[in-house]
Amino acid sequence: MEIICNPSRDKWAQLLARPVFDNSKILSTVQAVLDDVRSRGDVAVKEYELKFDKAALPSLQVSEQEIEEAASLVSSDLKEAISTAIENITKFHEVQMHIPPIIETTKGVKCWQKFVPIDKVGLYIPGGTAPLFSTVLMLAVPAKIAGCKEIILCTPPDSEGKVNSAILYAAKAAGATKIYKIGGVQAIGAMAYGTESVPKVYKIFGPGNPYVTTAKQIVSVKDVAIDMPAGPSEVAIIADSTQKPEIIAADMLSQAEHGTTSQSIVFTTDAELAANIMAEAEKQCAASPRREFIAKSLENSRIFVLDNIEDVIDMSNEYAPEHLIISCKNFAAVGAQITNAGSVFLGLYTPESAGDYASGTNHTLPTSGYAKAYSGVNMDSFVKKITFQEISSEGLDNIGKTIEVMAENESLFAHKYAVTVRKH
């Protein structure tokens, strides 16, 4: 971790750069697995499950019985927490489905948008040490609200062919329609192309390791839509002395535990606070059972001490963080000037983990500066907005000449004739 004071603006881009992962070395491996799944379907998927997850699977789909068994293994505490999270996620997402009114742009010319769910969506949930059942909720709940008919979920099994109970419970509770024991690149291939047992989907969502991310990139070029490009998770914190250094350090560590490529950045105008945060972070890190791992993550972290709050806001907007915690006195005023961020956490009692789990906002968010152009997952991610227009004979009289003049000037004479021929 490093404290950097008042760097000149021409250095900002370099100082705010993310750790870059070069995927050129894994590209051909990923492509080969995708091609194989495309041509050999289930047989290939099962071979890769044996190879990568050490699981010999008679059937890829999780059975109803397995789902029932999983439910019996989940504690009532966790069931209650999942239920509260689903409730809050539902409340926040369902109000986003506002359908604009029918507009008569010219007399006799009616135009509107119709929101139609994407028929089949695929959700990828990684395995590994932390079972991300919260991500199941963040993707399946809005898919269900949107009305997606098939909500396919793929997640890797353990070597005994079992899927984590909390993931199965969350999937069922949130509305996934089919769950498969498939991980990694083979899962992305199965959902992108379809196999004998896995339906081809139209859009794939969810996080993953560099192999999964690369597979999503490849299939997104032609075969299927994806939620957004992905990179390591990150948090930025705008802080002043209103917030305790202990809490700011805890927020940094809660990012650091995601992985060694995660990044925590602090922006402040208070040099003393910066020093205190650094001391606290080192103290908490030393006290953690995962101190070696967290210490490595914190190497990507920086605390910027800047002259004034305007610079703080500009630098944060230039960074465009996935998560932005605004822990300062005037958090509302500062928040109002934020133009690039995935999700913003305002005030002294709003940790990032609230949005990760249960406030109701979505935790699938743009990383790596993509927040300059991308939104996090929201209801738009699960619907198509089809435009409709209905023009009466009078309406065509009213805008016919406009269309004809424009078509003629674009040398598209048959476009013009499609109007002319209707006038007689």
Added chain:
Amino acid sequence: MEIICNPSRDKWAQLLARPVFDNSKILSTVQAVLDDVRSRGDVAVKEYELKFDKAALPSLQVSEQEIEEAASLVSSDLKEAISTAIENITKFHEVQMHIPPIIETTKGVKCWQKFVPIDKVGLYIPGGTAPLFSTVLMLAVPAKIAGCKEIILCTPPDSEGKVNSAILYAAKAAGATKIYKIGGVQAIGAMAYGTESVPKVYKIFGPGNPYVTTAKQIVSVKDVAIDMPAGPSEVAIIADSTQKPEIIAADMLSQAEHGTTSQSIVFTTDAELAANIMAEAEKQCAASPRREFIAKSLENSRIFVLDNIEDVIDMSNEYAPEHLIISCKNFAAVGAQITNAGSVFLGLYTPESAGDYASGTNHTLPTSGYAKAYSGVNMDSFVKKITFQEISSEGLDNIGKTIEVMAENESLFAHKYAVTVRKH
């Protein structure tokens, strides 16, 4: 053109396949130009302008004087038509900016979305025979409504270094902030990476030839967002004998004139109508000054005669057309069952060209079946929906346990501690 009667469902995908363009042969050329623009900036761009557009350009940016001159060259008829189109596009798009209310998901936990314009967007307008000033309106008008600060437009000059007057006039009228005389791959590279004179943008919009499309694909992987993947334009028409064969044929030809890879598809239950449409299309084609070109395009066209309207609707949804004209008696009932399409044209007086120019809907739409997952360009394309949450001390008491239980079950203990540390 071919009439196909009642094909079995397992043949549909094959019969509805689009002409495929294999870009593997141009990939390395495109990549080389992009790399060159990235490393050498304006110098490289000017070299490619000389090479590909035969234009020696002292300056890349269109001057105010050039814009004024262009305005004096545009007819008052066209000016009026552009003004009407802008008005209708504005009316239809501005009602889409509905910001959902602040939601208190749990007492003390407030969540909301803030719509923030993408700061810098880049619009690409192709050159060639038809000056697509209508596309300028379809991209710049919503960008301006959204509030994008920089609306950069790139379009190729002619060999004298001049840009089409109607494009310049439309760009100025619709709100483009800077216009550059740059075409092809070098334009996409300039906007994706920035050069000495062209600002780097965060999202690139607009159509183009296979080189431009490939360049957009490449830069979209890491450097910049794009509007959507692109393919040749297409129309599907659901028709019965309520509509005249002459008009249906005219609609097919108005698609065919876009290019030899364009596709027109008709779905009907009426075999006699199918034969009449085919005869009319051949007649109109023969009478056209561009008959050779249009005849070639119509080779991609098919008329499907199906047993019943349910099959018609299913097959249209399977095709997922960019444009769908519903020219039949029960157009409203049929339209209600459409789930995959870019833009739908209802009734006897609604040609596709209405939406191409002036009804108010957007004409930048998903082709190649992408309508199964993608929407056409709309206000969402120009904004980010940033989520905010503000939790009070009481709110954290209310959802704190939920967060702690979930974090613990995901083995993310620092996430849990970020809540715990705030409770004291």
